[in-house]
Amino acid sequence: MSKLLKASIAALLLSSLTLPVFAEGLGLGRVASDDEIAAWDIDVRPDGMGLPQGSGTVTEGEEVFAERCAVCHGDFGEGVDRWPVLSGGQDSLTDDRPVKTIGSYWPYLSTVYDYINRAMPFGESQSLTPDEIYGITAYLLYMNDIVTDEEFELSKQNFASVRMPNEDNFFFDPRPDTPIFNADDPCMSDCKSEVTVTSRARILDVTPDAEESGSGSID
Amino acid sequence: MSDQKNRQNAGKDLPQDGSGSDSIKGTSRRSFLRAGAASSLAMGAGLLTGQKVVAAGAGDPAILELQDWNQYLGEGVDARPYGTPSPFEEQVVRRNVPWLTADPVSSVNFTPLHDLDGIITPNGLCFERHHAGIAEVDPSQHRLMIHGMVDKPLVFTMEDLKRFPRENHAYFLECAANSGMEWRGAQLNGCQFTHGMVHNVMYTGVRLSHLLAEAGVKPKGSWLLAEGADSSTMTRSIPMEKALEDCLVAFAMNGEALRPEQGYPVRLVVPGWEGNMWVKWLRRLEIGDAPWQHREETSKYTDLMADGRARRFTWVMDAKSVITNPSPQAPLMHDKGQTVLTGLAWSGRGTIARVDVSLDGGKNWHTARLDGPSLDKSLHRFYFDFNWDGQPLLLQSRAIDSTGYVQPTKSALRSVRGENSIYHNNGIQTWHVKAPGEVENVEVT
Numbered sequence: 001m002s003k004l005l006k007a008s009i010a011a012l013l014l015s016s017l018t019l020p021v022f023a024e025g026l027g028l029g030r031v032a033s034d035d036e037i038a039a040w041d042i043d044v045r046p047d048g049m050g051l052p053q054g055s056g057t058v059t060e061g062e063e064v065f066a067e068r069c070a071v072c073h074g075d076f077g078e079g080v081d082r083w084p085v086l087s088g089g090q091d092s093l094t095d096d097r098p099v100k101t102i103g104s105y106w107p108y109l110s111t112v113y114d115y116i117n118r119a120m121p122f123g124e125s126q127s128l129t130p131d132e133i134y135g136i137t138a139y140l141l142y143m144n145d146i147v148t149d150e151e152f153e154l155s156k157q158n159f160a161s162v163r164m165p166n167e168d169n170f171f172f173d174p175r176p177d178t179p180i181f182n183a184d185d186p187c188m189s190d191c192k193s194e195v196t197v198t199s200r201a202r203i204l205d206v207t208p209d210a211e212e213s214g215s216g217s218i219d
Numbered sequence: 220m221s222d223q224k225n226r227q228n229a230g231k232d233l234p235q236d237g238s239g240s241d242s243i244k245g246t247s248r249r250s251f252l253r254a255g256a257a258s259s260l261a262m263g264a265g266l267l268t269g270q271k272v273v274a275a276g277a278g279d280p281a282i283l284e285l286q287d288w289n290q291y292l293g294e295g296v297d298a299r300p301y302g303t304p305s306p307f308e309e310q311v312v313r314r315n316v317p318w319l320t321a322d323p324v325s326s327v328n329f330t331p332l333h334d335l336d337g338i339i340t341p342n343g344l345c346f347e348r349h350h351a352g353i354a355e356v357d358p359s360q361h362r363l364m365i366h367g368m369v370d371k372p373l374v375f376t377m378e379d380l381k382r383f384p385r386e387n388h389a390y391f392l393e394c395a396a397n398s399g400m401e402w403r404g405a406q407l408n409g410c411q412f413t414h415g416m417v418h419n420v421m422y423t424g425v426r427l428s429h430l431l432a433e434a435g436v437k438p439k440g441s442w443l444l445a446e447g448a449d450s451s452t453m454t455r456s457i458p459m460e461k462a463l464e465d466c467l468v469a470f471a472m473n474g475e476a477l478r479p480e481q482g483y484p485v486r487l488v489v490p491g492w493e494g495n496m497w498v499k500w501l502r503r504l505e506i507g508d509a510p511w512q513h514r515e516e517t518s519k520y521t522d523l524m525a526d527g528r529a530r531r532f533t534w535v536m537d538a539k540s541v542i543t544n545p546s547p548q549a550p551l552m553h554d555k556g557q558t559v560l561t562g563l564a565w566s567g568r569g570t571i572a573r574v575d576v577s578l579d580g581g582k583n584w585h586t587a588r589l590d591g592p593s594l595d596k597s598l599h600r601f602y603f604d605f606n607w608d609g610q611p612l613l614l615q616s617r618a619i620d621s622t623g624y625v626q627p628t629k630s631a632l633r634s635v636r637g638e639n640s641i642y643h644n645n646g647i648q649t650w651h652v653k654a655p656g657e658v659e660n661v662e663v664t
Contacts, residue, residue, distance in 0.1 A: 032372040082321035093527035118452040178627035195580035199404035201660035
């Protein structure tokens, strides 16, 4: 973070040097009203900032989930076709094919509430009530064995106390992370004794127009 | 009509008989051509250089026969009020890889890099990534709000935004998942699919720092949440130092309004950083004192390592390059002889200092020729002109950026990160040129 702080200070100095004309502002735009801010300010943070009043139980959430979510995510969050898997995958992150779900991977519960509220159901976003979202989120905790009681009720009050199992396994970007010791003089000739082909695209044959599907994900 | 007249007049002005002041040039040119033709026939030079010799009395129908466009009138100036490419270029399109995603509405398509040259991507060919389809936003109904830890929460219309001082910058935009399908080995046959989640356009916009200064960021405001107006209401947390350093709020690309699929009427530009942060249809900027940890920066765009831990906030795009021609979709179609190899290189940390090219899978390297402007955090174009002996080639390119960072091999990346990190695969690509007309995506030792 020290690099970031240094960059921050440098950037602040730079901006104050290059923007003297803006010290008083240009008088553009208008002041946003409280109602306007409230209409758009829907984001939720891990510390609970932004959560609305409301609550929902696992059982209540299961009902809404079956009606509004299961068509893509499956009744138990197992995922239909290539739609996202939401549950399971615990202890799979070191596997050859890790299963990254809310339970196995997501570091914060607030992300679940925030994302359901802003973007779900797919094609009908911002149509769920706070109580419904609290309920769905409680049901997702239940399906991931993070809560075990079907009567568990999630609310604005107890939300920030729920911790996700994988929270501590995230760390800040350490790149550049490949050796650059030869940067001034990268090898130019006779860099290796022999060259053999180890992998071929045509063996998989998953390029569009081919019959097969490949593996991988874009996000 | 006047054009034709001009042509005729121009013809009359040409020296016809070796007299007059311009005649020396004309005569000598004809003499040179005659001498050249004679010598190439006499000495068989055409065969030596690979040039084909056509028998006397025959010839190329493209020359000997009158073509329609030589004879008949074309369309007038009213026929194409917004021009489109020649129908002979109809194969130059963005393409999707259907098995990658559940639905084309939340998916990606790829820039046809192998069909392009120079450094600027045409607007209609810039790859698309949407999370909820293309939002068709009415600019008169679009607003940009700045609120949170500011002195004065503000709302801007598009007209307001265009009254701030404007700047123009060419920047590459690369999806962090570009080449992400290649972590486990060569998979997709074409640089459009392996590297096509990148484009490079000239943005016109205003400095984000100007907008923030207008609202007055409070001292504790160290993070910024950018949000889009589409149905995914896409959000990303951006550190304040980057926002103040060089981010733009852009409303034009390559001289015209943003395309709807690129965020019309306004998008965020985050130079050198992963494309997911360049929020399209930008409607809201909230200032806060901590990152929001939203979906796109926790469950996605974090890099899972082999030990099960994951990197977060992997924003910068490392130096990378790819040979665009020849490549699987653009094989060499000629026999041995003079060949143009070309490709693209870029770095999120600055400019490209140098690109090396190998014809033998990384055993020996040759420094390529960079051509065209070398702009900060922009695509660079390189060429390597060589005489192909017709034998199979294992083509690679290796970029070195202005910080001295050297593009790593794929095996070097895997040794540090494993095979499940999806994002930030900037390893050296290998194309196997087997014979005229045949190029395959491979990996080598």
